[in-house]
Amino acid sequence: MDKKRLYIDIHVIQTLPPSNVNRDDTGSPKTAIYGGVRRARVSSQSWKRAIRKYFIEESSEDLGVRSLNVIKYLADRITAADSSIIQEDAMKMAEKIFNMAGIGIKDHKTKALFFLGRKQADKLAAAAINGETDKKIIKQLFSDNPAVDIALFGRMVADDPSMNEDASVQVAHAISTHEVNTEFDFYTAVDDLAPEDNAGAGMLGTIEYNSSTLYRYANIAMHELTRQLSDKEQAIGAAKSFIEAFANSMPTGKSNTFANQTLPQMLMINIRSDRPVNLVTAYETPVKSHTGNVIPSIERLFDEVTKTEKYVQAPLKTLYIVQNEIEKPEWATEEDNITVLLNDFSRVIEELL
DSSP states (O other), X not given: OOTTOOEEXXXXXXXXXXXXXXXXXXXXXXXXXXXXXXXXXXXXXXXXXXXXXXXXXHOOSOOEEEEXXXXXXXXXXXXXXXXXXXXXXXXHHHHHHHXXXXXXXXXXXXXXXXXXXXXXXXXXXXXXXXXXXXXXXXXXXXXXXXXXXXXXXXXXXXXXXXXXXXXXXXXXXXXXXXXXXXXXEEEEEOOTTOOTTOOSOSEEEEEEEEEEEEEEEEEEEHHHHHHHHTOHHHHHHHHHHHHHHHHHOOOOTTHHHHOOOOOOSEEEEEEESSOOOOOGGGGSSOOOOSSOSHHHHHHXXXXXXXXXXXXXXXXXXXEEEESSOXXXXXXXXXXXXXXXXXHHHHXXXXXXX
């Protein structure tokens, strides 16, 4: 095995009932043509946002903030470090730090969304308080000690590419394993205080939706994540948190309307030493079933793992959870629940790293 490379492939089969979790500029559910038919689609950006929100709410990992208001965020870290500095002076000090790094600002905000970790902000705050004037040191502080979500999802700094952070995670657009058709829900709302002789609706309209069994995929370059965080235990913890968030998060589009709070029917982790492999090719021919799409979708996914061995090595280890009664592959390890899976994943990665 090439110990310089270690990839984690994460595969999920998940059914959504009538829903519109990710819509386009016209309000329609996003779709894509694949295998000659229209599929339901949820963009990678939509699900990455859901994953970050899950991190913020559920994880104890060191996380960053992505905002136009990072100058105020840094100013707040300055006043937290030295309470004798008033907010107005802290804002000036924070702006000076960003100017020294060559990051464009306007009206006390950055010109583009900027991703900054808490540890980075604290180091920069200390540099500002100490009167640091070396631009190279300031730039290095912007790059050192990246937050977990910066290491996972990356950071682009248009003003200075040297401060870019390559993402150690890739997230694919989720697509349905089968063909879908968009449907329309016509709704009316009654005015509670309407006169008795008014039989009309207070409001009416339509909402587009579809139902789908989705194939979702992401991968982690474990060797890159470990290098970025400079801490093997933290990198393993970050990978576990990402897997949990990927499995349990849900984009919030129209969630109050459809309450589409489902969980995966299957989660599979493939640990590889050669390259990541997206198994969406299992569904280039769309699933067609009158008795449900989940089981045939899971069966095709297991089959596709073995088919890819004509081109790549077999996974070093495969761990999975499945809710349905299916024929279990002998080459994979079934886990009882996600907690057991993540614990076994941690042990395996610890040995491989």
